[in-house]
Every structure is written in C-alpha cells, then in structure tokens.
C-alpha cells in the first residue's frame with residue numbers, strides 16, 4: 230500500500246460537515262493521509278499518523294478538485310469576432326453554433342483531439358480534476374460519433390448532444406427537414422454515439438429544440454442506457470426546467486430564466502440546477518439568482534460551460550468569483566457548488582469532497598484561505614493540482 234501524509238494544511242475543505250466546521254466541513258492546521266489514491270485519514274496536523282511519504286503544505290489551503298459538469302470541448306475554430314460584436318451591442322443567438330459546426334466538420338481528428346487536450350490542460354491548471362465534455366458541433370452521424378470517441382479517451386463523462394441545433398442542411402428545408410433531423414438524432418446518430426457516451430443532452434430553448442422534441446430525444450437516449458441532462462431556460466422562460474425534473478435529469482443547465490414554479494420543481498427533485506456564470510458574463514445576459522435557488526432547497530452546481538460561443542473560459546475560479554459577485558452566492562456556497570455540486574450533477578459519490586474513501590483529487594492554493602478564490606478575482610491562486618492517480 231502506498232501512503233502519503235499531507236501536513237500543515239492552513240485550511241482544509243472536506244465538504245463533510247461531520248469532519249469540520251460549516252457547510253464546507255473545514256479544518257484548520259489540518260493533515261490528511263492518502264492510501265492508494267484514496268483519502269484514508271483527516272484530522273489535526275499534530276495527530277497525523279505515520280505514512281511512507283510526506284508533503285508539507287506550509288500553511289496553504291487545500292480543497293477538493295473542482296468538478297466541471299458542463300463543457301463543450303470538441304470543436305474547431307473560435308468566435309472572437311462574434312464576441313466582439315456582442316460586446317458592441319449584438320444579441321447572443323443559438324444560430325451562432327452553426328459557424329462552429331462548419332469549422333468542426335472541416336477539422337481532422339488530430340486537430341480536434343489536440344484542442345481538447347489543450348483545453349483540458351487549462352482546466353487542470355485552474356484546479357479542475359474531473360470534466361464533462363459534450364459533442365454537438367458535428368451534427369452528422371460520423372462527426373458526432375468521432376467527437377465522442379475522441380473525448381472518451383480523455384474523460385468518462387461524455388455527453389451526446391446531437392440535439393444542439395438543427396444543422397443548416399436540414400433547417401433550410403423547414404418543418405420536414407427539422408422532423409427528419411430529430412429522427413436522425415433519435416435513431417441512427419444515437420446508435421452510433423451511444424457506445425462512446427454516458428449522458429444525453431438537448432438544447433431546449435429558442436432557436437434550438439422545443440420541449441416535445443427534447444422529451445422524445447431524451448427518452449430515446451434513456452432507452453439505450455444514456456442518462457439525461459438538459460440545456461434549459463438559457464435564452465427565455467420555458468418548460469425546459471420542468472421537463473428536466475419530469476425525466477429525472479441529473480441536471481438542468483443554465484437556468485438563466487426561472488419562475489417560482491421552476492425553482493420549486495428543482496427544489497423538490499433530484500435534478501441539480503447547474504449555473505454557468507461564464508455564459509451570462511460572455512453573452513452579457515442577466516444573472517440568475519443562485520442564492521434564491523439555494524435557499525429554496527435546490528442542489529446547485531457551477532460549471533464553466535467552456536465553448537467557443539457563449540463561454541470560452543476554462544477557469545473555475547473565475548466562475549466562482551462571478552457567482553459570488555453577480556449571482557449572490559457566498560464564497561462557501563460557490564465553492565461547494567463547484568466541487569460537491571458538480572459531483573452531484575454527474576451523479577458521482579467518489580469526487581467533489583475529501584471524506585474518507587474519496588478519490589484524492591485535490592487543489593492546493595497559494596494562499597491559506599479558499600475565500601481568496603472570490604476575494605482575489607483574476608489572480609492565479611492555484612499552487613498545485615493532484616488526482617488520485619498521482620498518489621497510487
């Protein structure tokens with residue numbers, strides 16, 4: 230058995246209130262022992278048991294690695310000009326996705342994989358130790374299948390998003406074309422992608438798919454063993470959030486436009502409300518009220534939504550800072566949502582916390598307090614990032 234003791238941790242966030250103080254189960258002057266990549270002991274630094282190897286945290290803070298439960302990393306090109314036009318007053322619309330679809334179809338497998346690897350490295354440098362990645366910029370059977378096959382080499386959390394938008398060659402033919410595309414997504418494209426995907430997602434919003442189409446597609450995915458999640462209520466009010474609850478989706482993502490009924494539905498469900506601060510930031514949209522969701526009893530996650538259109542960031546600390554400043558979260562709530570909340574949105578019990586038995590996925594900050602993640606926006610506070618494999 231390989232054991233490592235990390236001592237002199239200024240503040241240790243465990244996310245287990247039975248191990249330490251408050252929501253984050255925080256210990257001061259703490260230590261932890263990791264055996265074969267799993268957390269085996271947590272307590273006061275003075276009481277640490279012997280281990281084969283030691284790491285001195287020199288007073289720095291340690292927290293669970295961030296869990297990014299929503300990202301779109303399989304694409305080519307970028308849309309910097311579209312962003313600049315938006316900042317000059319243009320509105321964000323789902324249709325912009327089609328320009329990334331053209332670039333993605335034209336890219337080689339190697340180019341797509343290299344982009345994903347580069348973005349995953351950025352994520353890791355920002356403290357993300359688990360990430361999800363969606364397809365959705367190929368929108369042909371072969372392009373969606375290759376996107377997921379490539380992504381599955383790098384993460385277990387792969388999501389089939391053939392229902393991102395209706396591609397131009399179908400949309401141009403009106404309702405007949407749209408119906409044909411929905412059929413393709415539910416049948417041939419689903420069959421080709423399912424072997425490489427764990428999740429199925431639909432962009433259920435203005436300019437994309439309506440709730441009836443979303444229900445049909447998600448049920449087809451469920452019938453072949455994919456678990457559902459939804460892009461809901463980003464661009465307007467609608468039935469997406471309630472559909473997520475109806476289908477027991479792991480998560481309803483965006484939730485930018487919410488009614489009291491939406492909040493109540495989420496609060497009484499197993500569906501996580503995943504907020505994407507980078508998307509509101511980069512589309513200059515109104516921020517949803519995270520505190521209201523939290524107080525109602527909903528489980529909330531924060532994710533990057535990394536994609537070239539609405540949120541081209543891989544930085545979870547940035548998302549935390551924005552969620553605190555503009556979504557009315559406390560730093561503790563935002564940090565919980567970026568760790569435990571993300572794990573719940575992926576229905577994972579082994580990550581997002583540092584309880585006994587957890588994977589030793591952790592982030593060491595350059596400072597002694599996790600609060601600095603929101604208090605010092607834009608400053609790189611990541612000292613080092615480890616995953617269980619590093620200790621095994």
Ligand code: NIG
Pocket residue numbers: 301323325326329432460463508534536537538539540
């Ligand atoms: O999550 N909302 C839909 N999909 C992405 C944006 C995609 C794009 O604009 O390229 C999102 O924000």
Ligand code: FE
Pocket residue numbers: 299300301460534536
């Ligand atoms: Fe998204």
